[in-house]
Amino acid sequence: MKVLLIQENGRHEQNRIYRECFCLQRAFEHHEYKADVWGLGHDGYLPYIQPDYESYDLIINLENYDQTGWVPNLATVQTKKFLWSIDAHVKGIESYLKTANEGNYDLILQATPEFCNAQSVWFPNCYDDEVIKPLNLEKVYDVGFCGNIVNRAQLISIVANSFNFKLDEFVIGNDMVKAINLYKVHWNANISIDINYRNFETIGCGTCLLTSYNEHIDSLGFKDGENCLIYSNLEQMVDKTKDILNNEEKRKSIEQQGLKLAKQHTYKQRIKKILKLYKGE
Template sequence: MNKENTKIIAWIGNTFFRTGMDQLGYKTIHIPIRGQQVFTWKDIVEKSGCIPDMVVYADRSIAPPLAGVESFPCLTIFYCIDTHIHSWYPLYAQGFDICLVSLKDHLNRFTPRLPDSRLLWFPPVVMNNDVPLTMEKEWDLLFVGKVDPDLTPERMKFLDEVAKLVPGLHITQGEYRKLFPKARVVLNIAERGDLNFRVFEALACGSCLLTPYIEHGLNDIFTDGVHLTTYEAGNAADLVNKLEQLLANKELREKIARQGNELIESSHRIIHRAETLQAVISGMDVNKAVSTRLAANPIIRKNFMKSIYLHWAEAISDPLLKQVYLQAAKN
């Protein structure tokens, strides 16, 4: 992609695989979201300093940050992660041209308007600084994350059960990249049943991972006993049984950790996700997709977007944002 033909992407929200698109020859302009913000097309053009060829919204798990996205005159892409939290995401996605869905089993929720070629399962991605570090092992089993009786009650209850059975369990918060290498086994919990980022992060850091068996494509990517080890979700006894097998065999732990890391390196880095999106864009008629959406704009707004905008106009407290959503519902 030469400079004269460089496509500009206004990248809104989390960065995720943004730098991978830069590597492939696109020019991304990052527009961060601070707190709750809502951007119109005019706002995006002003913040970009140009008219972008594409707009990407990378999930921030907030109220809809793009108002009137169904009428944006360029290719629009929604990288959708928290469908297990926000039930309105599939409706909102109908205003975009491409939707990338992190949780595989939720893909069928997004089908009303988007064709299969532009509705993709898009598993979590790991950052470039998620790499193996060599450190002395301090803990048999490590969990890194928030444990709070109000915010994560199920997690806290389960970890309490595990702690009674595993004296070597260490629970903490902090920079996982510097904590994972100190554990013989890293524990993941997925109380919402999602294939979460922690699975990919732990393997990228070269850890031997013990994670619950979940759906959403876990077995499509990883093989139990080869790349990671699974336990029955919520079953502390099964977790302990699998842990004891791992702790008793250092060679096995290191082999699983190595094979898990090799899979990440071969298929799940930033550049791999960017190449997947580029292939979708290259394989479609972008102008036709945008013009078709714009022609159907009134129907898309009526059938999908209006109810979302009206809901958030009522639910949100900021009077300025209320007006933005109300205007988007009227247009």
């Protein structure tokens, strides 16, 4: 099987190996399938030279933020085509549906189940266990957050004023993995109806995850008090953090159970789903 992955190259050098296209490429290669990456910014990319699309068995378009119109219209390409909708919870579903319809895509891989329809299947976020893993570092911060603030400022302020807190804003790449490994508890707030990458990356680092409730999170195996901590309001957010910081044995158990769950949500596991979808199963 030969796969073409379409996505712009990462704009930040230190975060490039974490780009979805490269994570998928490594996962396909783990399963001994050939996967090529093509798109704006990649070595050898020329806008007037297109790949030989028909030489591939499957094309996956991962580009969610085409700002210049470089992504080609694949309407006449006969190869089976999947579109991965990662950020519909931010952008809305309309642009993805437009791309899928105009490009005659066979299927939309939808990261947000609320947007699933007859054209799509739920394809949850995941993490790459080749680059995100426990580093066996001393956890020196009680609570931390690694990511972008966006609409989280008020919640971050509450956490910061309540605990020994470390904010790692826009810390990316290997530094992101190291940062998460240094927290006893990694606080997270999902944006809108998303179950974001940080949920999977945190448990993949072997760090105790404290995350906001989402109605679909249980179906992914996240169990409050067993392999993570889940809060639905401010009181729970603070109280559950206090309790777990006072119970090291339970926290370490959650870390281990979270790491066990993480193995179900790697890119390598998601490839198995893609292969079934490709075969029409």
